[in-house]
Amino acid sequence: MSFLKLFRKLYIKSTDFTHSYQGKSQKLVSFYKIWSYCYDLSVNLDPAFGREMKKMVGLTVKPGDITLDIGCGTGISTFYAAEIADKVMGIDLSADMIHKLEQKISRRKIENIEVITGSFPEALPQNIKFDSIISSFTIVHFTPEQRKNVYKQIYDLLLSDGRLGLFSAQGEIASSFETKGEIANNLELAGFNKIEIDDVSDIYRIVTAEK
Numbered sequence: 001m002s003f004l005k006l007f008r009k010l011y012i013k014s015t016d017f018t019h020s021y022q023g024k025s026q027k028l029v030s031f032y033k034i035w036s037y038c039y040d041l042s043v044n045l046d047p048a049f050g051r052e053m054k055k056m057v058g059l060t061v062k063p064g065d066i067t068l069d070i071g072c073g074t075g076i077s078t079f080y081a082a083e084i085a086d087k088v089m090g091i092d093l094s095a096d097m098i099h100k101l102e103q104k105i106s107r108r109k110i111e112n113i114e115v116i117t118g119s120f121p122e123a124l125p126q127n128i129k130f131d132s133i134i135s136s137f138t139i140v141h142f143t144p145e146q147r148k149n150v151y152k153q154i155y156d157l158l159l160s161d162g163r164l165g166l167f168s169a170q171g172e173i174a175s176s177f178e179t180k181g182e183i184a185n186n187l188e189l190a191g192f193n194k195i196e197i198d199d200v201s202d203i204y205r206i207v208t209a210e211k
Helices: 003-021 023-033 039-044 047-060 076-082 095-108 144-157 178-189
Strands: 067-072 087-093 113-115 129-138 160-170 195-199 205-211
Touching: 003 023, 003 047, 003 113, 023 095, 023 205, 039 047, 039 095, 047 076, 047 087, 047 129, 047 205, 067 076, 076 087, 076 113, 076 129, 087 095, 129 144, 144 160, 144 178, 178 195, 178 205
Parallel strands: 067 087, 067 129, 087 113, 129 160
Antiparallel strands: 160 205, 195 205
16 A cells, blocks of 8 residues: 555544534534634645545536535635636635635635625525535535435525535545545435546545536
């Protein structure tokens, strides 16, 4: 086993402690207040993270889209989407992560990204719909029972033939994440079809589906 493969598995396995954070907004806000200072540095330690996330975005977002990025954080996937879509709306519970994203938007002078600090979906504008919705390492923060409802809320926010793209870790390695079976079942219950689940780079998982 290569060092990088071992590093990935140990890193993802260490996230099992987040079981205690699932569904607890205040704990997550406190955690990301600290994590925001080193988040970009930590994920950039593994080149596969950005590469596979960008692949997920490319499979989901199309030119002309209005795209939602749930749990946008510091904007890694948001910026990938903004290169393709007409407009990207990013939403995140953490004001500290959003602040980092806003600084990047200002420095790069990007005009097609809008950000919202708050809970999904409550903080979104009313009656809004999207061509595509992406989310990276965010569903893990909901409890297994909450995830069923979150996927249904995502489904309802998509336009007809809208697309969903997810990037996360394999639940078979780190128990805080969903297994293949759990993802497929939850998405089917929400109404999604054309569900594709692809395991990549040792520990990561790309999921795409359509309304």
